Amino acid sequence: METLDLPRLRRDFPILAERVNGHPLVYLDSAATSQKPEVVIDAISTYYRSANANVHRGVHALGELATEVYEGARQSVADFINADPRGVVFVRNTTEGLNLVAQAYARPRLGPSDRIVATVMEHHANLVPWQQVRDQTGCRLEFISITDQGRLDEDSIGRLLQAPTRLLAITHVSNVLGTINPVRELVERAHREGIVVCVDGAQAVPHMTVDLAELGADFYAFSGHKMCGPTGIGVLYGRPELLEEMPPFLTGGSMISVVTLERTTWNEIPHKFEAGTPDIAGAAGLRAAVGYLAKTGLDLIRSHDQELTDYAAEALSEVPGLRQYGPPANERLGIISFNLDGIHPHDVGTILDREGVAVRAGHHCCQPLMRSLGVAATTRASFYLYNDKDEVDALVRGLGEVNRIFRA
Numbered sequence: 001m002e003t004l005d006l007p008r009l010r011r012d013f014p015i016l017a018e019r020v021n022g023h024p025l026v027y028l029d030s031a032a033t034s035q036k037p038e039v040v041i042d043a044i045s046t047y048y049r050s051a052n053a054n055v056h057r058g059v060h061a062l063g064e065l066a067t068e069v070y071e072g073a074r075q076s077v078a079d080f081i082n083a084d085p086r087g088v089v090f091v092r093n094t095t096e097g098l099n100l101v102a103q104a105y106a107r108p109r110l111g112p113s114d115r116i117v118a119t120v121m122e123h124h125a126n127l128v129p130w131q132q133v134r135d136q137t138g139c140r141l142e143f144i145s146i147t148d149q150g151r152l153d154e155d156s157i158g159r160l161l162q163a164p165t166r167l168l169a170i171t172h173v174s175n176v177l178g179t180i181n182p183v184r185e186l187v188e189r190a191h192r193e194g195i196v197v198c199v200d201g202a203q204a205v206p207h208m209t210v211d212l213a214e215l216g217a218d219f220y221a222f223s224g225h226k227m228c229g230p231t232g233i234g235v236l237y238g239r240p241e242l243l244e245e246m247p248p249f250l251t252g253g254s255m256i257s258v259v260t261l262e263r264t265t266w267n268e269i270p271h272k273f274e275a276g277t278p279d280i281a282g283a284a285g286l287r288a289a290v291g292y293l294a295k296t297g298l299d300l301i302r303s304h305d306q307e308l309t310d311y312a313a314e315a316l317s318e319v320p321g322l323r324q325y326g327p328p329a330n331e332r333l334g335i336i337s338f339n340l341d342g343i344h345p346h347d348v349g350t351i352l353d354r355e356g357v358a359v360r361a362g363h364h365c366c367q368p369l370m371r372s373l374g375v376a377a378t379t380r381a382s383f384y385l386y387n388d389k390d391e392v393d394a395l396v397r398g399l400g401e402v403n404r405i406f407r408a
């Protein structure tokens with residue numbers, strides 16, 4: 001079976017050669033943000049060195065070059081997710097993409113007789129915008145619960161995926177549990193009931209092939225920085241027919257067609273949703289990132305991340321007092337949340353950091369999920385294409401150290 005050439009691949013990521021607190025860096029926090037390969041760093045600096053100008057305006061050569069860089073990035077992203085480029089809106093991140101859907105799609109359409117459905121496992125980015133819409137429109141907001149194993153509860157799906165629900169907001173992969181939700185099946189079920197589906201793809205797009213033509217989601221948001229790209233650029237895919245009907249989210253320059261002192265007409269999609277000067281350098285970096293992921297191979301990345309998750313879940317199950325959350329490891333993607341009995345996750349994270357191991361500790365922007373798990377916080381290790389089994393072993397050794405200190 002073909003696998004990733006890890007020693008070679010790790011050399012693509014300059015930061016992995018750094019030492020932290022006297023130890024080689026073991027970066028197990030890619031769910032928060034991934035590291036960047038040299039090609040992405042180079043694409044950003046090449047853009048600034050040789051193509052920097054504003055887009056869609058200049059009649060001069062550099063302006064045309066910058067526009068090519070920016071629109072070329074849109075086409076590359078569209079190819080990467082198998083979507084119509086007219087549906088690919090560049091935003092700052094997943095959070096902004098979801099707010100765009102909430103304010104420009106849901107808010108003008110919903111009223112007191114309607115319902116939005118989300119799930120208990122949502123990141124605050126796919127929860128708070130819907131609370132806002134509820135408060136603005138008077139619609140209801142209800143939640144699909146989860147089972148003890150961290151899967152969506154079938155009874156509550158059946159009860160909520162019907163009238164008066166108008167919109168389902170759901171994460172593709174949970175950033176705490178790693179659960180991969182059956183988005184394609186849920187989209188089919190929702191569409192049979194005339195329900196529009198908005199997917200938070202922040203943790204899915206980095207790790208697996210996401211084919212929007214196949215998934216059929218109406219809206220799908222993700223962030224460049226979690227998939228080897230730069231911070232400051234993300235994507236909202238929207239079905240072009242829906243984007244056409246929607247009012248703009250932000251207004252001003254670039255998103256207009258004709259402006260008089262009295263009124264304004266809008267530019268074509270997707271430009272209608274890109275007010276002001278966009279993150280052109282970010283688009284250049286994101287294009288390099290999707291090129292890098294595609295060249296490496298999403299299937300290989302997925303099976304690598306899965307293998308590490310399985311290996312880590314097994315190794316962590318041997319650590320005394322450790323409890324993992326979520327479904328069986330083979331249903332999780334690149335993420336393991338756990339607690340050590342009686343030891344606060346922040347203490348776990350701090351001692352691991354002393355050993356050079358970077359993990360995240362806290363509520364992971366999922367406070368309702370923490371409540372449903374009956375904990376205030378967890379420690380989360382997350383893996384990506386550049387991690388190897390030695391790093392998982394370093395995590396396990398670090399946890400041995402935590403136990404030694406706290407249980408001495």
Ligand SMILES: Cc1ncc(COP(=O)(O)O)c(C=O)c1O
Pocket residue numbers: 031032093094095096123125126171173174175200202203223
């Ligand atoms: C599932 C999920 N949704 C949304 C977000 C928000 O991403 P961003 O901060 O890039 O907007 C994250 C980030 O951690 C996430 O994991």
